[in-house]
Amino acid sequence: MTNATPATGPATWLADRAVLRIAGDETRAFLQGLVTQDLGVVTPDTPAWAALLSAQGKALFDFLLWAEGDDILIDCEGEVADALAKRLTLYRLRRAITIERTELGVHWSPVGEQGVADPRLAALGRRWLAAPGDAAHGWTEHRLRHGVTEGRAELGDGQTLWLECNARELHGVSFTKGCYVGQENTARMNYRSTVNRRLVVVPTDVAGPRTRVVYSELGLAVEHRRVDDLGEALRPDWLVAALVEPAEG
DSSP, X not given: OTTOOSSOOSSOBOTTEEEEEEESXXXXXXXXXXXXXXXXXXXXXXXXXXXXXXXXSBEEEEEEEEEETTEEEEEXXXXXXXXXXXXXXXXXXXXXXXXXXXXXXXXEESSSSSSEEOSSOGGGOEEEEESOOXXXXXXXXXXXXXXXXXXXXXXXXXXXXGGGGTXXXXXXXOSSSOOOTTHHHHHHHHHHTOXXXXXXXXXXXXXXXXXXXXXXXXXXXXXEEXXXXXXXOOOXXXXXXXXXXXXXX
């Protein structure tokens, strides 16, 4: 089992996540030409955040990639797991690769030694894959308070350019791996430093014209805003740095 761990403690299972297994001799080469992340960095101890994009460089699915032996496990939203598997199957063509949903669960803890640090931001806590257990509480608020967005409701379904999802700052893209779906526009934005809009977390429980989703019980919303009009949006350190430091070309 990935990142072998002892039996999980109480209330760590992220019940809205699912795990797909990609298996076969060509698994890494197959994914290398599709997703935004370099499969070379993915090991059992170093998962990576990545996405499958449209040809225009807009996010269709985001997920974490884990290695287990020669297989790659995809930690994704449960609601879109079947759609993601179907999309990957379309790209598979005649490769001897299997794409299956597993019975593994995704686990999270804000503190502790179990699992590994979230590859997007260490402050998000620890993450691991194991059998499902008791459902965790607090993950969504913890993530949003750190300004990190994920999933179709927040990122949109082919609506948001990947770099506008803060993928560069949160380690969700490689600019050295070579071609993948949506690579051309993504690379152009990076080298020209033209990320004019970003997904941000805003302290409000009222939807506005730029709102993607409102979490009224948390008093937080995810909005797609111009970087010159962030207003009251939360500004964690990683975002502050991104706004003042242009990307290296």
